[in-house]
Amino acid sequence: MSGSQISNGRGHRVVITGGAGFLGSHMCEYLLERNFEVVCVDNLLTSSHRNIDSLTADPRFSFVLHDIAQPLEIQGPVEYVMHLASPASPRDYMQYPIETLLAGSSGTRWALEIAKENGAVLLLASTSEVYGDPEVNPQAESYWGRVNPVGPRSVYDEAKRFAEAMTMAYHRKHGMDVRIARLFNVYGPRMRLNDGRVLPAFMSQALSNEPLTIYGNGSQTRSFCYVDDMVEGLSRLMTCSISKFGGNGRSSGVQLPIVNLGNPEEVTVLQLAREVVETTGSFSDISFEPLPEDDPKLRRPDITKAQTLLQWEPTVPRAEGLRKVTPYFRAALAGEPEADKVTVHG
Amino acid sequence: MSGSQISNGRGHRVVITGGAGFLGSHMCEYLLERNFEVVCVDNLLTSSHRNIDSLTADPRFSFVLHDIAQPLEIQGPVEYVMHLASPASPRDYMQYPIETLLAGSSGTRWALEIAKENGAVLLLASTSEVYGDPEVNPQAESYWGRVNPVGPRSVYDEAKRFAEAMTMAYHRKHGMDVRIARLFNVYGPRMRLNDGRVLPAFMSQALSNEPLTIYGNGSQTRSFCYVDDMVEGLSRLMTCSISKFGGNGRSSGVQLPIVNLGNPEEVTVLQLAREVVETTGSFSDISFEPLPEDDPKLRRPDITKAQTLLQWEPTVPRAEGLRKVTPYFRAALAGEPEADKVTVHG
Numbered sequence: 286m287s288g289s290q291i292s293n294g295r296g297h298r299v300v301i302t303g304g305a306g307f308l309g310s311h312m313c314e315y316l317l318e319r320n321f322e323v324v325c326v327d328n329l330l331t332s333s334h335r336n337i338d339s340l341t342a343d344p345r346f347s348f349v350l351h352d353i354a355q356p357l358e359i360q361g362p363v364e365y366v367m368h369l370a371s372p373a374s375p376r377d378y379m380q381y382p383i384e385t386l387l388a389g390s391s392g393t394r395w396a397l398e399i400a401k402e403n404g405a406v407l408l409l410a411s412t413s414e415v416y417g418d419p420e421v422n423p424q425a426e427s428y429w430g431r432v433n434p435v436g437p438r439s440v441y442d443e444a445k446r447f448a449e450a451m452t453m454a455y456h457r458k459h460g461m462d463v464r465i466a467r468l469f470n471v472y473g474p475r476m477r478l479n480d481g482r483v484l485p486a487f488m489s490q491a492l493s494n495e496p497l498t499i500y501g502n503g504s505q506t507r508s509f510c511y512v513d514d515m516v517e518g519l520s521r522l523m524t525c526s527i528s529k530f531g532g533n534g535r536s537s538g539v540q541l542p543i544v545n546l547g548n549p550e551e552v553t554v555l556q557l558a559r560e561v562v563e564t565t566g567s568f569s570d571i572s573f574e575p576l577p578e579d580d581p582k583l584r585r586p587d588i589t590k591a592q593t594l595l596q597w598e599p600t601v602p603r604a605e606g607l608r609k610v611t612p613y614f615r616a617a618l619a620g621e622p623e624a625d626k627v628t629v630h631g
Numbered sequence: 632m633s634g635s636q637i638s639n640g641r642g643h644r645v646v647i648t649g650g651a652g653f654l655g656s657h658m659c660e661y662l663l664e665r666n667f668e669v670v671c672v673d674n675l676l677t678s679s680h681r682n683i684d685s686l687t688a689d690p691r692f693s694f695v696l697h698d699i700a701q702p703l704e705i706q707g708p709v710e711y712v713m714h715l716a717s718p719a720s721p722r723d724y725m726q727y728p729i730e731t732l733l734a735g736s737s738g739t740r741w742a743l744e745i746a747k748e749n750g751a752v753l754l755l756a757s758t759s760e761v762y763g764d765p766e767v768n769p770q771a772e773s774y775w776g777r778v779n780p781v782g783p784r785s786v787y788d789e790a791k792r793f794a795e796a797m798t799m800a801y802h803r804k805h806g807m808d809v810r811i812a813r814l815f816n817v818y819g820p821r822m823r824l825n826d827g828r829v830l831p832a833f834m835s836q837a838l839s840n841e842p843l844t845i846y847g848n849g850s851q852t853r854s855f856c857y858v859d860d861m862v863e864g865l866s867r868l869m870t871c872s873i874s875k876f877g878g879n880g881r882s883s884g885v886q887l888p889i890v891n892l893g894n895p896e897e898v899t900v901l902q903l904a905r906e907v908v909e910t911t912g913s914f915s916d917i918s919f920e921p922l923p924e925d926d927p928k929l930r931r932p933d934i935t936k937a938q939t940l941l942q943w944e945p946t947v948p949r950a951e952g953l954r955k956v957t958p959y960f961r962a963a964l965a966g967e968p969e970a971d972k973v974t975v976h977g
Contacts, residue, residue: 450789
């Protein structure tokens with residue numbers, strides 16, 4: 286996309302839960318640049334205030350240290366609530382299983398209540414994990430998913446499926462204007478080096494000239510969306526007219542307000558490892574470890590709905606994204622505080 | 632089974648959430664008869680104090696009017712917590728979608744906390760609905776299910792899947808002794824005539840000589856377990872040695888403490904209608920209506936695990952169960968208060 290469609294002359298106010306996280310902080314920045322007022326709510330469990338340090342001088346930005354699994358009253362006006370708060374990497378949600386379940390259940394409930402009290406639009410950041418280990422590829426929004434309800438990953442997968450069910454229940458019961466984004470893998474500056482995701486792990490290993498660890502034989506596929514593309518897609522979904530989804534405020538099932546967001550360019554984990562080695566100019570080898578339980582084998586979004594309804598698709602090819610993000614990981618690995626300030630937007 | 636294996640010379644104390652419901656009240660009775668102390672916790676949303684009126688004179692029985700979606704402290708000792716509380720029929724959970732989501736999420740959490748505080752065993756009453764509209768028949772505990780996370784039934788299905796995920800998280804995180812029962816359809820005295828389930832609906836219609844309403848062509852199958860069999864199975868699962876499930880308190884996935892309970896005798900809805908007409912001596916015809924969204928087509932439990940680990944299987948054939956339950960429905964339909972007191976146990 287040559288330019289964003291999002292503009293906001295009226296200074297709309299948006300509450301972003303998880304706003305101090307990797308994705309949330311980019312979302313805060315993006316919306317401030319487009320003249321929104323931003324209320325960032327975060328408990329800093331797996332996020333960091335450093336992600337938003339540079340925003341605190343902006344009078345249109347405010348930060349509330351709060352766990353959204355507990356009720357929160359926000360004095361209006363509030364036009365939008367984006368519920369992004371949750372531990373989101375396997376390492377994080379294994380470490381914080383109960384907190385992850387609560388972010389999806391009670392957290393979604395209290396985010397919905399803020400929106401309901403203020404007559405605001407609620408956008409839920411859900412996940413491709415609701416599709417589990419899918420039988421179809423790519424995954425469209427109509428696919429019900431194949432998820433183990435009692436496996437070790439279920440604290441995240443089922444929390445997000447529950448969050449979707451609760452969001453739709455508020456939509457159907459109270460006629461609320463809600464939107465659900467199912468996010469596929471996102472990458473970019475401010476990812477933590479040790480969050481357990483494949484891309485930061487590969488970057489850390491490559492930049493340290495250590496072997497890149499692949500679980501299984503590396504034939505499992507993923508798709509990686511650059512964070513700038515993702516925040517653009519989330520903004521479009523949040524601000525688009527509800528009429529795109531049937532418009533009567535109580536969807537019947539034909540056109541639910543649920544949209545996949547991600548990069549449809551699929552890559553095997555093995556190919557990604559090779560690309561990271563090449564992009565970083567690393568001397569690393571590749572090593573193989575056993576596959577963990579319930580690791581999804583395929584994951585690629587069908588983004589037809591986003592293309593059609595939001596005129597959105599990713600614009601940053603993986604080769605470019607990997608080049609753009611390398612300086613951040615290099616700085617982060619060196620422990621430079623500048624790692625947080627690497628400018629990659631625009 | 633010729634007789635119950637459950638006995639309790641030590642007067643163990645059990646907390647039963649949803650104890651004033653159809654199933655819960657039978658559970659209370661069963662355990663009181665076996666020398667348990669019973670603390671019945673219920674908010675009476677879809678249940679009735681009349682179900683437990685006859686128990687209140689027993690000094691070993693106490694009732695707490697409380698919504699378990701809110702925290703509750705129970706002074707010990709407590710050896711067992713059975714979390715049965717939830718709206719459970721489609722009509723109920725469509726009417727109370729948010730309350731249903733909260734019973735499964737916050738309700739499960741606070742039930743787990745009572746068990747954790749007291750070092751008690753937690754038994755979660757889950758449901759065959761976690762299997763959704765299954766691709767396999769019968770359904771074994773290892774089947775992951777096929778559930779629409781955003782359909783109208785998701786308020787119940789996803790709430791129960793979430794409840795299972797949270798129960799397993801407490802098990803893995805805190806080493807708690809938990810058991811999950813997946814209940815298939817249960818029937819018996821104290822079912823409400825208008826709860827929307829197929830069996831009370833058929834009974835009401837047959838006893839009024841009105842046409843029995845079938846949704847779809849009636850080829851969808853169900854299985855019906857008489858309530859006496861179900862409470863026996865739940866008791867065995869609650870009190871059996873955890874060593875049956877691997878025994879170390881942190882199951883690896885090979886032998887999770889999850890057991891189907893239900894009657895494996897499958898029947899089409901059309902056949903059930905004919906049996907109800909015959910049992911009640913009704914003059915009713917059968918009428919057909921369109922199938923609602925996401926109605927499961929097949930539902931039959933694989934109870935091998937319950938047979939093997941608990942030496943449990945249903946003992947009341949459907950023909951006998953339908954005969955036993957008919958007087959209750961006849962009295963309930965006539966509005967007789969005696970409907971609550973019809974004795975069918977033993």
